[in-house]
Amino acid sequence: MAFENDVEVGETIPSMTAHAVSVSLPTWRANVGYEEGEEWVLSKMKTGYPRFFIHKSIEKFATAIVKKYGEAGARAIIFPSHAAASRCLEFFFHQDPELEPQQVRILDLVPAAKKARSEECAIISPKISAILFPQEKFKIAKTYWQHSGDGISSRRAEYCHALFDEGVLVDSATIQESARFCKGPRRYQKKTSIDLSNISDRLDSAAEQDPTQFVEERFGRNLDISMTSNAKLAVRRRIAGSLTADVGLTEALALEKDLERTRKVAGFSEDDVYLYACGMNAIFMTHQSLMAAKGLLKSVVFGFPYIDTLKVTQKFGPGCLFYGFGSSEELDDLERRLKDGERYLALFTEFPGNPLLRSPDLERIHSLADKYDFFVVVDETVGNFLNVHVLPYADVVVSSLTKVFSGDSNVMGGSAILNPKGRSYNILKRTWENNFEDNHWAEDSIFLERNSRDFVSRIERINVNAEAICDVLRAHPRVKQVNYPKFSDTRPFYDKCRTPNGGYGGLLSATFFSKEDSVAFFDNLDTAKGPSLGTNFTLSSPYVILAHYGELDWCASYGVEANLVRFSVGLEEPCKLVNIFRHALEAIPR
Template identity: 30%
Template sequence: MQTELGCALPPASRHAITFHLPQWSSLVPFIEKDQVGALNSGYPHMLWHDDVKDVINTREGQTAFIFTSSVSAAECKEYGTAADRGKENMLSPEDISIRVFDVKGEIRLYVVIFPESKLPILHPFWQVSGRGISSRLAEECLKNIETLREITEGSTSPIPTVKESEAHSKIRDRIAKLLERAPIGAPRRVKVAPEDVYLFPSGTAAIYSVHRHLLEARCSNPALFGFAFHNTLQIFDFFQPGYKLFGRGTDDELVDLEEFLEAQKEEGENGQAIWAEFPSNPLLTAPQLNRLRELADKYGSLLIVDDTIGGFCNVDLLSDGADMIITSLTRAFSGHADVMGASVVLNPASHRYSELKDIFNRHFVNDYYTLDAIAMEKNSRDYLARSAILNANSLALVKFLDTKAKDPNSTVRQVDYPTTSSSVVNYTAYMRPGASDFKPGYGYVFTVEFESIEATQAFYDNLDTHKGPHIGAHLTIALPYVRFWYSGQLEWVEKFGMRETQVRISPGLEDTGELVEVFKAAVMAADEIEMPK
């Protein structure tokens, strides 16, 4: 492994979104935010791209966030000045201003300017909402910076918008066809159309936007069934702290969920939405979607499912399933770790379809930058072919590690993957039938757990793969997920089966046999630490 600390996966393009943390000792400074500035590349919500920094370039003592939506800029200001977090965690209205600029007469920028000392207060909005400008948009602004002009209040200049490009259309058409490809049961009478697919700049932007729209439509607390990706939890924490988490997503918690929905009903509220991942990140459990569907119908809730890890190719969540599917296209759909994006798909067979369509007609604005869409469209052309390899490599590694978990002389404690979970029946119930062009599998993420922190560290340090917070790339990536995201909340997350002795793995497109050998060597190092010869 030649990639240096803080650098992106090769070929490490200008717009790469990964960074490498080669050793366990590398984690601590980044967890404690002491060396974030040392990253040469980074996930855009965690680290500003150099081009974004150059566009911001405010005067000393000031900094800014840049959005392409006036709504996002206003929500950022609203977040920063909200009094409910206490005076020490808010800005005064005088501290924050919004200025508007055009570049080339084609790009409208809404710039939220505030004191640099207040960045820790506002940074969560940038990180969690996912609405900030992309590196490609920033690069285009820098190339045309001489055309920058401020739009003053009362200006009659028309507002530039992101026009629907050929790339946008191709992506939406591709997703619609993938969702209708090899459905469970007979071909659906009502099929997803490209007009039912909405594109967003990132997965967090999609989740944040849907959540905000639903809060406006029906201001009641949503339920999150099963644990979810770190940013999803943050969105609910920051923007509706009254949400209810059923973090294990077990059959027993279905009873608790019904009690929660019943209590809402007694208070005169219809449930806003039941959210779930299929399968969950990072423990890969699959909920009983049919039961969630029954509860949603009984209590007037929407059922919203994030299928990012299961994927369009493997699972069909529209048949007797979700009202809405959210997918981070940044992951396996793109597959090259160099562009962000997400989709929200409305199920045309849902009895809530007209209501949801009306919400999106009123609120949705296309701000998925065209050059990002072009990159995403190109990357996703071989989605099925890549997914077949990702599925096969994941299953092969899981089989190897599962044999170690069953060996009393190994430090491998267990492997979390749909095939090793008691919830596998819930997953297989929604697997697409095999077809000539693709055989469905169990996804491209699994988690391996060790008996001790020492064994976990030895495995990580000796695992000759890339390491960092990303999944679905062309190369294998490992991350001590709990250690990285929840180092200050270990006792809390352990209630949901998550421990710092777990390492999340996202296999890439490498040769299967070579990958297994790489993992054998790392497990051997862990075993030797725990039980020296």
């Protein structure tokens, strides 16, 4: 049988997408090979998930910076601001106290010329801060890049690299503030409308463009860069739940901000929504902000989490208390500790969790937080606010906008929102207003706004498709277990937060009775296969192999099996998806 989704190892997902956030790992062997660092996989990687794989455009820019400003044997890693680079610098010396100060330094590159600063420069802020360090210390830099999500995006790298090559982006130490200016690289100076009406003109010019750029920007997806702030406002309104219609940017901004919202919390609006470079950056910066507000206390991570959430609390503060099952018994233990006088900064949890799709008891957690004075941070990425309403139980709700909010798998983004009715809202609001730095790159914001316009209708269809796949898997005798909020023993906790028209989301996972069964099923499953979730197309992966390859025994101790397969269900026709999954199940040896 010829597979429709037979995509070469290392190819971007979607194909011909320069800024894709997933990459094809189409077989079980390819996933293991990637984790083992096998050349036959790594040599073919055109891209990867952006926090785990530094995009080639970013590496190219970093190499150019080292060539001009670095010493022999140096390497660079790039951040969007001096503050972000400073956090990485601190991490360097924390991880390797033996480093000499002169070995690791920050280089701030800013636009400069003899003319006045241009309007576009003020809008897009094309500056970067690079850390130059000895090549042999790259592992430290990469660890920070992965955990924090603080790094630059590939679109920012391309834009700033063009300025750098033109001699416009220079070392800030060599110029005066009054001399800075920028008109942008040549390809960015042509303005385009919000929704291009003359499609034929763009089609006629396709032969003159890079094909990946053309595919990404076609059919009105490229906006006037001066509309960046408006695009960000529209995105924040969608996250706030006050903008749910699939409308253009002009109509979106014409709406009053206090329109009836999906998130029904009194006093809440887009003013309490903050955008970040990616979902993990929202979590990382929330943790940083909470420590700034309350001091250096341990956190609690409740339920088996996405890998970097746990790493952030372990490596960037006093540590954490980890409850990997997310059970009532673990909440009993936490309550005993609190009664005995232990104090914590915050409890971080996912609703539902990834990859077991279990839901924590947010009502009880919220009650304990009010009584014992700790913050509650809920990651709603998997559930999403159209399906679940978790804001009343949290001080901060975080999400990865890279996932189903965007859907197109071609842009990164994250958000953190504050609960105006939360007990600690005033101090948190002051902290965010003092510390927040908007590092979401202009072009990324424009793509994110356009991608998210049909968010509501996509969620409705994905919910239906996921339940259909869940039913197929649950009915098959060779499937050991299906993990999905609707069929979890924690469903009562999910249903307590489910919105009136909400479903159970587009993510599920399954385990089989042997590794051989898992491999046969996965290798014969005709879907896209790679990292990430929430894409408009169904995306599958041997998730535990890909996310936790170096700690499989640790995962197993929390009931997370190495041979688990995770599915992020997309927008395909339900009958087509059902047939795809049935075919893969039939491939399991009898």
